[in-house]
Amino acid sequence: MTEWTRERAIEVAVAAGHVPLDLSLGVPGEPPPTWCRAPESRAPAAYPASRGTLTLRVAAAGYLERRFGITVDADAVAASAGAKEFISTAPLFLRDVLAPTTRDTVLIPALGYPAYEVGARLAGLRAHRIPADEDFRMRLDRLPDAVAARALCVWVNSPANPSGVVEALGPIVRWACERGVLLLSDEAYAETTWSGTPRTALEHGPDGVLAVHSMSKRSNAPGLRVGFYAGDPAVVAGLVTRRRAAGFMASADAQAEAAALLDDDAHAEALRVVNERRLRDLVSAFAAHGLPCTVPEGGLFAWLPAPGADGAAFARYTAERAGLIVAAGQQYGRAGRGHVRIAATHDVAVVVPRLRLLRTDSRRSRREVAASGRAPDQGDAAGDRATGGG
Template sequence: MSGALVNPAIAQLGAHPFPRVAALLEGIEPPPGDTIDLTIGEPRVAPPDWLASRLAEHGSTLGSYPRNEGTAAFREAAAGWLERRFRLDPPIAPEAVMPSSGAREVLFQLGLLAAGPGLALMPTPHYAPYRAAARLTGLEAVYLPSAEEHGFLPDLDEVDRLGPETALFTVCSPTNPEGAVADPEYLARAVGLARRHGFILAVDECYSEIYRGRAPYGVLRVCAERAEPGADPYAQVLAVNSLSKRSSAPGLRVGFAAGDRRLVKSLIDLRAYAAGTVGCPNLAAAADLLGDESHVDRIRAFYRELFDAADTILGDLPGYRSPEAGMFLWLRVDDDEAAALECWESAGLRVVPGSYLGPEAHDGTAPAAGYVRVAMVHDLATTRLALERLAPILMKRGVAA
């Protein structure tokens, strides 16, 4: 016996970004006055005011165990929303959709789903469960740089080169933290590579509804537009989404995966052993949310107003870039840790150094170093105050593209 009590791979995941920020700022006093936390992308805009009452209305279903595949009503609502939102023709069947306890559950279980051993390709920086999905399930994590010269997305030439050894490729669009959007050509090539080399393509689309201009394309739309007669248009592809950002309901803990029926069926089978199911009241309320776009329009307008303020206050400063989508600013600075320290010490602002959001890429570069992430989630008055405090720091430390 090895004598190890705990799987050592857990420790090898590295510290989560937020404890690292706390350790960086420990013992440093901010200036007098209110401090503003800009680290966590937790929506502060309210969900629809009817959500709580809908949950209560469905409370009688608490007496039943939820099914692994979720309720028929939720799967139909999610399939219908995907068809309307992404103009899917052919439409996706409800059987090709499954609920999850937020997106994180599925994004981790992809590592259990993929046929290893093999490589798990992912961008860096990234959402931490991507690498946990690889390191804790026997896949080898390969971090592809999401640098500005590639539109803050992994270089698909590199994906093609590594494709024969790859079991899973996870990509995010709109991206977190950069707020970039993959265009249809990028997504179509990624789908083609998955099918040529035989790996799973998972696209994290959790920020798909928080956009400023044109609605982002989705990978399922790309698949539907290129469907071949007699073949599953969504083969080897999963889109992962959530109601946390779209409906400002992170506490509801409802996400979903949709795409390849075989992959969805395998995820459902896995949930019988390795995950908790989503409560029936939550699924019923989530189905109601997916049937209503008026609250999504309101939430989207809230974020647009915040980013318009950022354009006005920071737009002429070095290091500023206006994102296409999402809820973060990704600001280029001379030293990300030093900038985060100065934000706290001189302005009472907590931001995340970019280097805390992903390890070095496999080619030795560090694309997240030299940036800070700023969560744009507070009300307009608080956000304007934060941006005004941030402006002189960006003037001093910002690096022009």
């Protein structure tokens, strides 16, 4: 069977005569900031610093101190070519960095960013999904002891993509440290924490912990392809050496622009205000059109229960009926197959005309959704193979 993907959804929308409105990716509709642009002449003739320029690492450490109240030495910070690059490649080096070890398992959320599983597979490691409760929160206490004993590292994502859950990071850090498991904390959506204040796993100490941050989400700058990771100095140093040898590096100009953005909080706060307004407006608009969901604790996405409990069928329906591109929940794990993820990346006035094209009569809607969910897109494994964007 053909997988249901963003590209397939766009094809379906165009074939039905629509100009697609893409709400499947967490990238705001506005262009990224331009005031931070580095002049082309800035780029040196030499290779850029794989570990990150000192300017970038100092800026990242300063951001962590201002935003989270923690002190991190610039030597315990390193650059990546975007957070997704780091997530997908870190497991390649971890068994070497953490040697000697026979551990071979990467623990990933039951519902999470596909890159976690991709990274484990690229490294030839086992990916094991952590049990979750009915709210999609991680339940490490339900993990079999035999699996925990083989764990090399564990990924936590808070606020979580796609569900928006904000995890209690302290108990997760303690669980990992007590078992000698490296804790990898994906904090790309930290600035979009709507329930309480943004948190980082590094608040509980750097030993055995790495936090990963993204310029794409904090600054609406996905085109820079710059992120950073920080935490345990020994692990950071080991990864820097191996990543340099493998050729992973962000361009010098991109690093300069990222440093300028990290030094500036005003643009990030303005984006945060816009994101929260759009998310609340989006949830209200879907509810008003017969598709209720709740405002998440964090993140850029509405996590909508799909009519008929079939996210892939509903994603096809919205593409066909309204040219509305949403992400089927099964792309993030089988636990999400009854939902769709909808990005709050446009003002609601742009979205509402598309919602009017969707039938809101519940019985008729279910029949049409069922009819639109034809064979191409329903395979159980499809979501676990999907590798869509952030």
